[in-house]
Amino acid sequence: MAMTVRPVERPARTLKEQIFLWEVWIGLVVTFRHLFVNLARHVLRALGLNVEPGAVTIQYPEDPAVLGKRARTRHRLLKREDGSPRCTSCLLCETICPAKCIHITPEESPDPRIEKRAKTFDIDIGLCIFCGDCVEACPVDAIHMDANNVELSSYTREDMIWTMPELLGDVPKLPRALRATRPASGVS
Secondary structure: OOOOOOOOOOOOOOHHHHOOHHHHHHHHHHHHHHHHHHHHHHHHHHOOOOOOOOOOOOOOOOOOOOOOOOOOOOOEEOEOOOOOEOOOOOOHHHHHOOOOOEEEEEEEOOOOOOOEEEEEEEEEOOOOOOOOHHHHHOOOOOEEOOOOOOOOOOOOOHHHEEOHHHHHOOOOOOOHHHHHHOOOOOOO
């Protein structure tokens, strides 16, 4: 069976197409159309007319962003009824994490019904890609990503590491500089 190949002829480009001025002009027209239409809508609504609202930019610090119900935000660890961490230190979340940002140190549990528990449970939020694999892998539903906290910025890498008391909510997350000056709990 013989194959025939037919070359595709490309149309010749004009000067207008080669220097992209026409496409730049089209982009500017679209951008300025959006600008002036939204500006007019905002002005008309400010004057009290009932018109369709213009596009709105979220004024972030004053008005926090509305997150969806299934948004994956900062991790949190859940507790049992007695207040102890629910984590059984099976290391599945640490194993499945593609970013390798979870570090767990297991220890024997004093409760005879529980084989192990987590001595330390650290998550480096600076490395985390917020994929949710750790939540899906947990057999005892000990970790969730529904804290609705998206303000995770920090000045140092050390402040991006969340420890078990901070993930449980027992200790507020403070920058390292403030932790050094704050007295220990129970000391006045």
